[in-house]
Amino acid sequence: xxxxxxxxxxxxxxxxxxxxxxxxxxxxxxxxxxxxxxxxxxxxxxxxxxxxxxxxxxxxxxxxxxxxxxxxxxxxxxxxxxxxxxxxxxxxxxxxxxxxxxxxxxxxxxxxxxxxxxxxxxxxxxx
Amino acid sequence: xxxxxxxxxxxxxxxxxxxxxxxxxxxxxxxxxxxxxxxxxxxxxxxxxxxxxxxxxxxxxxxxxxxxxxxxxxxxxxxxxxxxxxxxxxxxxxxxxxxxxxxxxxxxxxxxxxxxxxxxxxxxxxxxxxxxxxxxxxxxxxxxxxxxxxxxxxxxxxxxxxxxxxxxxxxxxxxxxxxxxxxxxxxxxxxxxxxxxxxxxxxxxxxxxxxxxxxxxxxxxxxxxxxxxxxxxxxxxxxxxxxxxxxxxxxxxxxxxxxxxxxxxxxxxxxxxxxxxxxxxxxxxxxxxxxxxxxxxxxxxxxxxxxxxxxxxxxxxxxxxxxxxxxxxxxxxxxxxxxxxxxxxxxxxxxxxxxxxxxxxxxxxxxxxxxxxxxxxxxxxxxxxxxxxxxxxxxxxxxxxxxxxxxxxxxxxxxxxxxxxxxxxxxxxxxxxxxxxxxxxxxxxxxxxxxxxxxxxxxxxxxxxxxxxxxxxxxxxxxxxxxxxxxxxxx
Numbered sequence: 001x002x003x004x005x006x007x008x009x010x011x012x013x014x015x016x017x018x019x020x021x022x023x024x025x026x027x028x029x030x031x032x033x034x035x036x037x038x039x040x041x042x043x044x045x046x047x048x049x050x051x052x053x054x055x056x057x058x059x060x061x062x063x064x065x066x067x068x069x070x071x072x073x074x075x076x077x078x079x080x081x082x083x084x085x086x087x088x089x090x091x092x093x094x095x096x097x098x099x100x101x102x103x104x105x106x107x108x109x110x111x112x113x114x115x116x117x118x119x120x121x122x123x124x125x126x127x
Numbered sequence: 128x129x130x131x132x133x134x135x136x137x138x139x140x141x142x143x144x145x146x147x148x149x150x151x152x153x154x155x156x157x158x159x160x161x162x163x164x165x166x167x168x169x170x171x172x173x174x175x176x177x178x179x180x181x182x183x184x185x186x187x188x189x190x191x192x193x194x195x196x197x198x199x200x201x202x203x204x205x206x207x208x209x210x211x212x213x214x215x216x217x218x219x220x221x222x223x224x225x226x227x228x229x230x231x232x233x234x235x236x237x238x239x240x241x242x243x244x245x246x247x248x249x250x251x252x253x254x255x256x257x258x259x260x261x262x263x264x265x266x267x268x269x270x271x272x273x274x275x276x277x278x279x280x281x282x283x284x285x286x287x288x289x290x291x292x293x294x295x296x297x298x299x300x301x302x303x304x305x306x307x308x309x310x311x312x313x314x315x316x317x318x319x320x321x322x323x324x325x326x327x328x329x330x331x332x333x334x335x336x337x338x339x340x341x342x343x344x345x346x347x348x349x350x351x352x353x354x355x356x357x358x359x360x361x362x363x364x365x366x367x368x369x370x371x372x373x374x375x376x377x378x379x380x381x382x383x384x385x386x387x388x389x390x391x392x393x394x395x396x397x398x399x400x401x402x403x404x405x406x407x408x409x410x411x412x413x414x415x416x417x418x419x420x421x422x423x424x425x426x427x428x429x430x431x432x433x434x435x436x437x438x439x440x441x442x443x444x445x446x447x448x449x450x451x452x453x454x455x456x457x458x459x460x461x462x463x464x465x466x467x468x469x470x471x472x473x474x475x476x477x478x479x480x481x482x483x484x485x486x487x488x489x490x491x492x493x494x495x496x497x498x499x500x501x502x503x504x505x506x507x508x509x510x511x512x513x514x515x516x517x518x519x520x521x522x523x524x525x526x527x528x529x530x531x532x533x534x535x536x537x538x539x540x541x542x543x544x545x546x547x548x549x550x551x552x553x554x555x556x557x558x559x560x561x562x563x564x565x566x567x568x569x570x571x572x573x574x575x576x577x578x579x580x581x582x583x584x585x586x587x588x589x590x591x592x593x594x595x596x597x598x599x600x601x602x603x604x605x606x607x608x609x610x611x612x613x614x615x616x617x618x
Contacts, residue, residue, distance in 0.1 A: 011165065012284060012285050012286050012287070013284070013286060014165075014168075015165075015168035015169070015171075015172065015264065015283050015284040016264055016265075016283070016284035016286055016292070018168075018169070018172065019172055019176065019261050019264035019283050019284060020257075020261045020264075020296075022172065022176075022177075022260075022261075023256075023257040023258070023260040023261035024253070024257050026256075026257070026260065027252070027253040027256045027257045027260070027437060028253060030256075030433055030436075030437055031249055031252060031253055031433070031434060031437070033233060033433065034232070034233060034235075034237045034432045034433030034434055034436075035237045037233050037234050038233070038234055038235050038236045038237040038432050039234075039236050040236065040237075041236060042238060042239075044241070046238055047238060047239065047240050047241035048240070048241060049240055049242065049311070049312060049313040049314070049316075049429065050313065050428055050429065051313060051314055051315055052315065052424065056313075056314075059242065059312065060242075060311070060312045060313050060314045060316070060317045061312070061317075062314065062317075064317070064318065064321055067325075068321050068324075068325045071325045071328065071329055071518070072324075072325070072328060074522070075328040075329065075331065075332060078332040078526065079328075079331060079332055079335060082332060082335030082336050082339070083335070085335075085336070085339045085533065086290075086291065086339065086342065086348065089339045089340075089342035089343045089533075090342055090346060090347060090348055091346075092342075092343040092346065092537065092540065092541075093343075093346050093540065093541070093544060096541060097541055100534075100537050100538070100541060103534075103537075104534060107530060107533075107534070111527075111530065114526065114527070118522075118523065123518065123519060123522045123523060124515075125514060125515030125518050125519070126515055
């Protein structure tokens with residue numbers, strides 16, 4: 001596919017590492033530059049949390065709706081399902097109908113789970 | 128008429144830039160490759176990621192406000208000037224605004240909320256921006272050609288795991304939003320951060336499933352393999368692969384024409400799932416409940432100056448990267464829909480690889496700009512979803528459709544490995560979609576007939592029809608441009 005590939009197996013990852021490093025460094029520079037260039041005139045009013053103009057009441061580290069936790073739990077289940085699908089999908093044509101049926105069974109068990117949480121009301125946000 | 132000419136002029140300027148940049152990228156890559164083997168990857172990094180993607184993203188801050196003003200029949204940003212005698216005090220259709228915004232944000236006070244967690248507060252914008260920026264490293268933007276006797280390819284990195292890198296790094300951006308929301312120690316920021324995190328992980332499931340069908344059809348996760356090569360590209364004697372392949376091919380003289388195996392034709396359902404899910408990941412309208420301009424306080428309410436700017440620019444970088452991914456995965460990458468084989472086998476192209484690369488690279492960026500425009504148009508056309516609608520769209524509609532798509536695609540690929548059955552199924556889906564879309568358009572057309580001609584100058588009047596009919600009197604409200612975008616209005 002790619003004639004420039006070095007025989008060294010790590011070679012394709014070096015530009016990727018540089019790109020990730022550049023992304024980190026660039027965002028660090030921007031944040032530091034913003035801190036260095038702007039004026040600094042702090043006041044107690046300015047540094048108070050801005051909560052729609054009314055006075056802030058207590059810290060923000062409070063409880064929030066359990067629905068968000070439920071979504072996070074469901075995400076784990078179905079994202080892991082998607083992760084299992086990738087290696088299967090890449091080797092799909094080699095695995096043939098046998099692999100297809102195997103994965104269909106696996107997905108069907110998760111679909112049963114989806115129907116269950118749906119009927120349980122875990123996906124309802126109105127109440 | 129004047130507006131059309133102005134737009135055509137700026138389209139020309141845009142394409143001239145793409146041609147110039149791609150020619151420069153190939154020439155520089157060829158030169159550097161002679162000095163340092165593998166060094167073209169670094170010039171690609173500098174040109175593609177830093178110059179082009181960041182350049183488009185920063186220009187998009189203006190383009191977004193300009194498009195919104197066109198669609199709402201306003202003038203939009205037109206105040207910033209560059210004081211050079213050659214420009215004759217021209218507003219340059221508002222383009223200098225991105226410079227003014229950038230300067231303003233850099234020199235704004237960068238305050239720290241008294242009760243915020245300093246480390247996490249500073250980490251928030253960095254983690255929102257860095258992963259999105261790094262995503263573009265795996266997107267191939269032009270063909271592999273010979274320049275000055277050296278092989279130059281137009282991609283920063285070609286790891287084996289291609290798409291998995293995209294999924295892995297893109298999902299890191301959720302840390303930026305949730306850390307920003309939590310560390311600000313502001314109740315509204317916390318709620319916004321939680322909403323953002325919940326929305327992003329919900330749509331990640333659909334995003335992951337949407338591309339499985341494509342992986343099955345092409346048996347790969349590598350982005351250059353999705354794009355593929357045309358037959359006998361530049362005399363290398365290879366067979367056509369990936370999306371450069373034709374499903375049905377005919378020849379007119381030496382000119383090849385046919386139905387290319389583009390991802391969109393094989394996987395229209397996968398495309399719409401991917402587009403919807405990725406659109407939700409960018410947190411832009413109609414999915415902008417994590418932070419909705421002036422209406423919904425979001426996770427970065429406590430951020431000022433350039434730290435806020437990082438959140439905003441990462442949204443625009445995400446638009447460009449998403450468009451690039453859509454083009455690479457679903458719209459043939461840098462390939463032409465037909466005539467690719469003919470073009471690559473011209474004696475001129477074989478002799479001058481850089482010319483071939485420049486042409487196809489420009490084709491790639493033209494496609495990318497179309498999807499960038501599409502995202503801007505959607506952002507200013509659709510009303511915002513409610514939060515429960517967003518969640519049920521992700522879980523109750525996109526997830527089941529995604530699963531159905533995986534197994535329907537699987538059966539068709541196994542039944543007919545030449546992918547023709549899949550393409551027929553895909554064309555049926557597209558036909559059904561067109562039928563559904565036009566039939567609903569017929570029903571709603573009675574409400575607003577006969578005010579179409581005023582919008583012709585916009586070049587895409589289909590979206591203009593949704594506006595109220597009083598839009599003909601142009602509101603010369605020059606200040607509204609400053610309010611329309613997130614950049615000028617916030618903080």
